[in-house]
Structures are given as C-alpha cells and as structure tokens.
Amino acid sequence: MNIVEKCLIESISEAHDLNVHDYVPIIKDPPTAAEFFSNYVSKNSPFILKGGICHWTALSKWSPAYFRETMSEKMVTVAVTPNGYADAVNGDRFVMPEEMEMKFCDFLDSIEEGEDESDVFYIQKQNSNMTSDFPEIIGDIESHINWATDAFGAKPEAVNFWMGQKDAITSMHKDHYENLYAVISGEKTFTLHPPCDRPFIPHKNYKPAKYQKVGETWTIKDLLDSQPVPWIAIDPLNPDLETYPMYKNCKTLTASVKAGDLLYLPAMWFHHVTQTNGTIAVNFWYDMDFDWKYSFYQTLDNLSKSVLGT
Ligand SMILES: O=C(O)CCC(=O)C(=O)O
Numbered sequence: 001m002n003i004v005e006k007c008l009i010e011s012i013s014e015a016h017d018l019n020v021h022d023y024v025p026i027i028k029d030p031p032t033a034a035e036f037f038s039n040y041v042s043k044n045s046p047f048i049l050k051g052g053i054c055h056w057t058a059l060s061k062w063s064p065a066y067f068r069e070t071m072s073e074k075m076v077t078v079a080v081t082p083n084g085y086a087d088a089v090n091g092d093r094f095v096m097p098e099e100m101e102m103k104f105c106d107f108l109d110s111i112e113e114g115e116d117e118s119d120v121f122y123i124q125k126q127n128s129n130m131t132s133d134f135p136e137i138i139g140d141i142e143s144h145i146n147w148a149t150d151a152f153g154a155k156p157e158a159v160n161f162w163m164g165q166k167d168a169i170t171s172m173h174k175d176h177y178e179n180l181y182a183v184i185s186g187e188k189t190f191t192l193h194p195p196c197d198r199p200f201i202p203h204k205n206y207k208p209a210k211y212q213k214v215g216e217t218w219t220i221k222d223l224l225d226s227q228p229v230p231w232i233a234i235d236p237l238n239p240d241l242e243t244y245p246m247y248k249n250c251k252t253l254t255a256s257v258k259a260g261d262l263l264y265l266p267a268m269w270f271h272h273v274t275q276t277n278g279t280i281a282v283n284f285w286y287d288m289d290f291d292w293k294y295s296f297y298q299t300l301d302n303l304s305k306s307v308l309g310t
Contacts, residue, residue, distance in 0.1 A: 024255040033150035052262030058140035082218040084120040084167035094206035094229035122164030130159040156284040166277035177285035179265040186279030190255040195268040202233040
C-alpha cells in the first residue's frame with residue numbers, strides 16, 4: 001500500500017466516525033424545513049421517514065387492478081432487458097436497456113406473470129415521467145414534499161414514476177440531486193456508500209451498448225458513435241475484492257424502504273437498488289447546492305482518477 005492509499009484510508013475512516021451513522025436512522029414525524037436542513041441536508045445524512053406518505057391516496061388506490069381501470073390502453077415506455085440490469089456493466093460494456101413502447105395492460109401482465117416471464121420489465125424513465133406521462137393518477141400523490149421544498153427553496157426539478165419486476169436492479173451510481181424517494185407499494189432495498197468513499201469505489205470507462213431483442217434472441221449492439229461511459233466497476237451484491245481490495249474500506253448502509261415510507265437520499269451518495277415484484281415508487285429530485293461538499297467530492301474524484309487510477 002502506498003502513502004496516498006494509507007492516508008486516504010485513515011482520513012476517510014475518520015470521516016466515517018465523525019459524519020456517517022452505522023445505519024440509516026428511522027424517524028416517525030416529518031421534520032420542519034429548518035430541522036431537515038440543519039440535521040440532514042447540511043450533514044449530507046440520509047434518513048427514512050416511516051409512514052411519511054401514508055396520507056397519499058395513492059397508498060390505498062395504486063395497484064395493478066386500479067391501473068387496469070384507469071390506464072389499461074395507455075402507451076408507456078418500458079426498459080426491457082434479458083437480465084434485469086438496465087444501465088449497467090456487462091463485461092467490457094455499459095449496456096442500456098431496449099426501450100419498448102407498450103400498452104400499460106401488457107406491462108401489468110408481465111408484472112403479474114412475475115418469475116415466469118423471461119425478460120425483465122421496468123418503468124424507470126428519469127425525465128419527470130410522473131408529471132409528463134401520468135396525468136390520470138397524478139392527483140393521487142402530493143406534487144412535492146413541502147418541508148423539502150421549503151428547505152431547498154424550490155420545487156423539485158423532476159418527479160419520477162417507477163414500477164418494475166423483482167429482477168429489475170439499478171446498478172451502483174450516484175446523482176447530483178437531493179432525492180426524496182417514496183415507496184407506494186412493495187419494498188425497495190438501497191445499498192448505500194457515502195460520497196467520501198469515492199477512492200474505494202472503482203470506476204472504469206466502458207464501451208456504450210444497448211440490448212436489442214430480435215425475435216426471441218437478445219443481442220448487445222455497440223453504439224459506435226457514442227463516447228465511452230465512466231461507470232462503477234463493482235457490484236455490491238457480489239464484490240470482486242481480489243481485483244478491488246480497497247472496496248472493503250467502504251462504509252455500507254442498507255435502507256429498506258417499505259410501502260408508505262419516504263427515504264431522504266442526500267446528493268452524491270452511491271446507491272444500488274433492488275425491489276420486490278411489482279414495487280411502485282415515486283421520487284422527487286431537487287437541485288443540489290454545489291457547495292464546499294461538492295468541491296471536496298470533486299477533489300477526491302480527481303485524486304482517485306489521477307493517483308489511484310480508479
Ligand atoms: O428505484 C430505483 O431502481 C433507482 C432509484 C434511483 O436510482 C434514484 O432515485 O436515483
């Protein structure tokens with residue numbers, strides 16, 4: 001181990017001790033905007049608000065049966081893959097899903113067939129599809145989280161609708177957004193690492209590609225005109241510690257977010273997400289503040305690339 005690695009391990013271990021809980025705290029009452037900002041946002045610290053969205057009518061209404069009544073013939077964009085990994089590493093490639101337009105009722109059939117279905121279906125468009133694509137059901141949720149909007153001083157930049165099969169997995173990544181993530185039905189499991197763990201999390205450049213189904217056969221099509229995609233090289237569910245021994249220094253937190261719960265996932269936290277079959281969720285992305293924490297992260301990112309080569 002060289003001196004830079006040793007120094008990073010020591011300083012990041014101290015950052016864990018000072019700033020990162022061993023678990024994601026669960027709170028029962030919504031914070032005020034001031035409490036949210038000072039106890040969580042400024043500390044870049046996640047929490048789960050248990051039952052935080054139980055007052056939404058979506059909790060009692062949203063189900064495959066209700067969606068069949070309200071939106072059966074509606075066309076939806078669905079990410080389809082042979083293995084459940086949309087936007088994820090496969091060998092030396094970063095492979096995106098095939099995006100299929102289908103009737104909502106056909107998508108619901110695939111969810112209800114569950115494990116008998118060989119392809120994996122996930123509505124996971126991250127372009128504020130809740131507001132743009134689902135006017136029929138938008139009245140069943142709140143359009144924003146008021147204490148978060150007050151704390152951030154602006155409404156969410158995007159509100160996304162997620163619904164997918166059990167095998168649909170979101171690979172480890174981070175976002176430059178403050179995230180309020182609400183589960184309406186089912187359960188999501190988030191595996192988390194704090195942003196300070198960047199030097200322990202290997203990144204590589206991958207050839208961009210897309211899954212494509214021709215007849216009954218899946219192929220991977222290279223996107224030759226696109227730039228290499230930098231992505232995280234490790235799967236937290238099955239980490240290759242021989243190749244990436246520094247990963248064992250990460251602090252790993254697990255958050256199980258159940259129906260009615262609201263997770264605050266601070267900006268820049270690494271996250272990997274799995275779900276039970278048919279889980280329905282809505283999340284609010286608020287713009288983050290590009291403050292000193294962001295600059296600190298960028299320093300670690302540059303150091304990781306230039307000195308550690310990761
Ligand atoms: O629910 C998921 O599968 C992924 C959620 C996510 O990555 C996000 O909200 O940023």
